[in-house]
Amino acid sequence: MTVNRGVERELDMRTLTYWQAISEATVQCMQADERVLVVGEGVDDFRGTYGTTKEAFARFGPDRVVDVPNSENATAGLAVGAAVAGMRPLVVHTRADFMFLAMDALVNLAAKWRYMYGGDKGGAPVVMRGVVGRGWGQGATHSQSPHATFGHYAGLHVATPATPADAKGLLITALTSDTPTILIENRTLYPLTGEVPEEMTPVPFGVGRVARAGTDVTVVAASLMVHEAERAAEQLSAQGISVEVVDVRSIRPLDDTIICESVAKTGRLVVADTSWARYGFAAEVAAVVAERIPEALRSPVRRVTLPDCPAPVSWPLEEAFNPSATEIVKACLAVCDTTRSELPALETVTAGFQGPY
Amino acid sequence: MTSDRTRLIREMVRIRVVEEVLADYYRDEQEMRTAIHFSIGQEATAVGVLSATTPRDWVYAAHRTHAPYLAKGGDLRALVAELYGRQDGCSHGRGGSIHVIDQSVGFAGSGAILGEMISVAVGTGWAFARSGESRVALTFFGDGATEEGVFAESLNIAAVQRIPVVFVCENNLYSISSPLTARQPAGTSIRGRAEAAGVRAAAADGNDVFAVREAAEAALRHCRAGNGPYLLELATYRWREHVGPGWDHHHGYRSKQEIDSWIGRCPIQRAVAEVRAEEPGIDDLVRQWQAESQEEIHAAVAYAKELPFPDVAGLLDGAYLPVGR
Numbered sequence: 250m251t252v253n254r255g256v257e258r259e260l261d262m263r264t265l266t267y268w269q270a271i272s273e274a275t276v277q278c279m280q281a282d283e284r285v286l287v288v289g290e291g292v293d294d295f296r297g298t299y300g301t302t303k304e305a306f307a308r309f310g311p312d313r314v315v316d317v318p319n320s321e322n323a324t325a326g327l328a329v330g331a332a333v334a335g336m337r338p339l340v341v342h343t344r345a346d347f348m349f350l351a352m353d354a355l356v357n358l359a360a361k362w363r364y365m366y367g368g369d370k371g372g373a374p375v376v377m378r379g380v381v382g383r384g385w386g387q388g389a390t391h392s393q394s395p396h397a398t399f400g401h402y403a404g405l406h407v408a409t410p411a412t413p414a415d416a417k418g419l420l421i422t423a424l425t426s427d428t429p430t431i432l433i434e435n436r437t438l439y440p441l442t443g444e445v446p447e448e449m450t451p452v453p454f455g456v457g458r459v460a461r462a463g464t465d466v467t468v469v470a471a472s473l474m475v476h477e478a479e480r481a482a483e484q485l486s487a488q489g490i491s492v493e494v495v496d497v498r499s500i501r502p503l504d505d506t507i508i509c510e511s512v513a514k515t516g517r518l519v520v521a522d523t524s525w526a527r528y529g530f531a532a533e534v535a536a537v538v539a540e541r542i543p544e545a546l547r548s549p550v551r552r553v554t555l556p557d558c559p560a561p562v563s564w565p566l567e568e569a570f571n572p573s574a575t576e577i578v579k580a581c582l583a584v585c586d587t588t589r590s591e592l593p594a595l596e597t598v599t600a601g602f603q604g605p606y
Numbered sequence: 607m608t609s610d611r612t613r614l615i616r617e618m619v620r621i622r623v624v625e626e627v628l629a630d631y632y633r634d635e636q637e638m639r640t641a642i643h644f645s646i647g648q649e650a651t652a653v654g655v656l657s658a659t660t661p662r663d664w665v666y667a668a669h670r671t672h673a674p675y676l677a678k679g680g681d682l683r684a685l686v687a688e689l690y691g692r693q694d695g696c697s698h699g700r701g702g703s704i705h706v707i708d709q710s711v712g713f714a715g716s717g718a719i720l721g722e723m724i725s726v727a728v729g730t731g732w733a734f735a736r737s738g739e740s741r742v743a744l745t746f747f748g749d750g751a752t753e754e755g756v757f758a759e760s761l762n763i764a765a766v767q768r769i770p771v772v773f774v775c776e777n778n779l780y781s782i783s784s785p786l787t788a789r790q791p792a793g794t795s796i797r798g799r800a801e802a803a804g805v806r807a808a809a810a811d812g813n814d815v816f817a818v819r820e821a822a823e824a825a826l827r828h829c830r831a832g833n834g835p836y837l838l839e840l841a842t843y844r845w846r847e848h849v850g851p852g853w854d855h856h857h858g859y860r861s862k863q864e865i866d867s868w869i870g871r872c873p874i875q876r877a878v879a880e881v882r883a884e885e886p887g888i889d890d891l892v893r894q895w896q897a898e899s900q901e902e903i904h905a906a907v908a909y910a911k912e913l914p915f916p917d918v919a920g921l922l923d924g925a926y927l928p929v930g931r
């Protein structure tokens with residue numbers, strides 16, 4: 250199938266999974282630019298980071314797809330140093346939680362490098378991918394979504410791709426831009442399929458996407474929650490409630506305009522995120538609307554986020570812990586003028602997941 | 607009859623049986639919804655070291671938790687209940703396999719971010735030393751964790767402050783599927799790095815429970831005498847896949863021959879062979895212990911399954927203590 254995106258030339262589209270799209274972007278960027286290196290623990294192994302680094306290793310070998318010791322702190326600094334010297338390192342973490350060990354180089358150096366040395370000496374364009382261990386039983390330290398943590402720091406770009414096409418396009422942008430960039434990938438998305446252009450087509454940061462058009466309530470979401478919002482919208486449409494789902498694609502830069510245009514139209518806002526409410530993505534979206542179009546809101550903003558505790562392992566607790574389509578439905582009902590407060594629960598996105606990792 | 611040596615064998619047999627039975631349940635039922643790392647084949651390290659400690663010594667573990675937890679005397683039923691996510695689990699279902707604890711016996715916790723419990727054990731040893739007690743903190747970690755910066759930092763702090771901590775490195779030659787040779791340079795050793803940092807260190811055959819026990823006694827004596835930290839590098843081998851209940855030779859990162867050669871160096875078989883002369887009835891004893899442990903673990907699983915899950919209303923409990931206005 251081919252599609253014509255505005256004035257651009259026609260693109261050859263195929264159906265790929267989310268992980269295949271990441272793999273394809275990686276391989277194409279490595280082919281286009283020999284300075285691109287993949288760096289990470291086990292990137293060369295038989296699992297190939299959920300398949301995402303497997304083809305790159307098969308094509309380019311250990312010289313450019315580099316298994317490193319368990320040294321996240323030094324690896325982040327290594328990536329900064331290599332980037333400053335002209336390389337394009339793509340550092341991969343099988344859990345985003347491990348990136349906390351890389352914070353110094355990312356936050357104190359990569360984010361600040363260009364500015365701190367006067368703005369005219371070049372930057373440290375490292376790219377780092379982190380996987381969120383949603384599934385089951387990953388617990389407190391293996392399932393966190395730290396996008397807002399990184400989004401806080403000026404100097405970094407942060408993407409939260411929700412579709413295969415965006416997983417590919419945003420990674421291409423990251424690997425060809427001069428800004429240090431973090432990509433947060435929810436593991437639950439890996440098997441998801443979608444249309445992906447065959448060409449090495451970048452998707453710009455800071456340009457959101459209306460995943461589903463609607464008129465009654467806006468759900469702004471990132472990553473996995475875009476799909477949860479779409480499922481919620483489907484259920485609500487049967488009740489006569491029309492939901493617009495906005496996928497921000499990147500949380501920094503954030504597409505304030507698409508958010509405000511949607512809320513100006515619907516007058517109602519629900520924000521859905523896989524992380525906590527306080528000081529998070531949902532708080533930021535609410536703040537943007539409160540600052541820019543306070544008069545547009547016909548009812549208070551609702552945030553569908555994690556409860557204020559670490560992730561538990563026991564499954565009933567875990568099910569209660571993770572925000573879901575069912576909770577988005579409830580939040581939408583609450584902000585709309587309707588007598589219903591809930592609808593039948595939807596199946597969880599992780600149904601069918603098999604362990605252990 | 608229950609000499610010290612046979613007691614160590616019995617403890618290894620128990621841990622082996624417990625883990626093998628748990629692995630079967632895990633695979634067949636998919637009801638333990640927690641990432642699980644078995645120590646099958648590595649029992650001698652935990653048993654040899656921890657049998658030399660007292661309940662007042664604290665040990666921390668990494669992600670491979672069950673063997674050190676049980677070897678320290680941790681409650682089996684509370685462990686199994688935790689794996690099944692039950693309220694009566696040792697972490698009330700919040701932690702899973704990687705976050706287990708039994709403070710009553712000095713199993714002080716485990717963590718799955720590589721290296722983090724190395725520095726925590728240094729802190730506990732520091733607290734022990736400051737209170738003037740002759741207690742020792744211990745920390746179990748793999749060869750892979752020694753690549754984290756926190757390992758080097760912890761060695762240095764412990765050495766310069768003469769902190770009573772025993773660093774127990776279970777060197778099983780792999781970090782997931784990466785061989786040690788791809789991660790640490792030839793001609794170096796973990797023990798050597800400890801020594802270079804000013805930490806007294808010894809290496810022992812980690813599949814020889816008696817050698818491990820002896821090395822641990824020396825380490826603990828050193829710490830209790832106020833001589834500062836000690837590192838034990840124990841060579842051993844994981845039989846099963848890194849995470850989960852299965853075997854993994856078909857994945858190609860290590861060969862079946864390699865795994866089989868280590869199964870041939872089974873720590874239990876080896877200890878049994880060593881005591882057979884002094885304890886001619888050892889083979890019967892082992893069979894008896896296996897049967898007892900089978901019964902014990904199946905009963906613990908049956909018990910865990912009858913237990914209630916945590917009440918969802920208590921989801922937030924424990925995140926903070928209640929605070930006033």
Ligand SMILES: Cc1ncc(C[n+]2csc(CCOP(=O)(O)OP(=O)(O)O)c2C)c(N)n1
Nearest residue numbers: 347670718719720748749750751780781782
């Ligand atoms: C900081 C951090 N990085 C990476 C991981 C992923 N990881 C979990 S276990 C493991 C292997 C560790 O190997 P080793 O320390 O030798 O222990 P073993 O599994 O062999 O017992 C890795 C890389 C992690 N949990 N934490």
Ligand SMILES: [Mg+2]
Nearest residue numbers: 748749778780
């Ligand atoms: Mg290891």
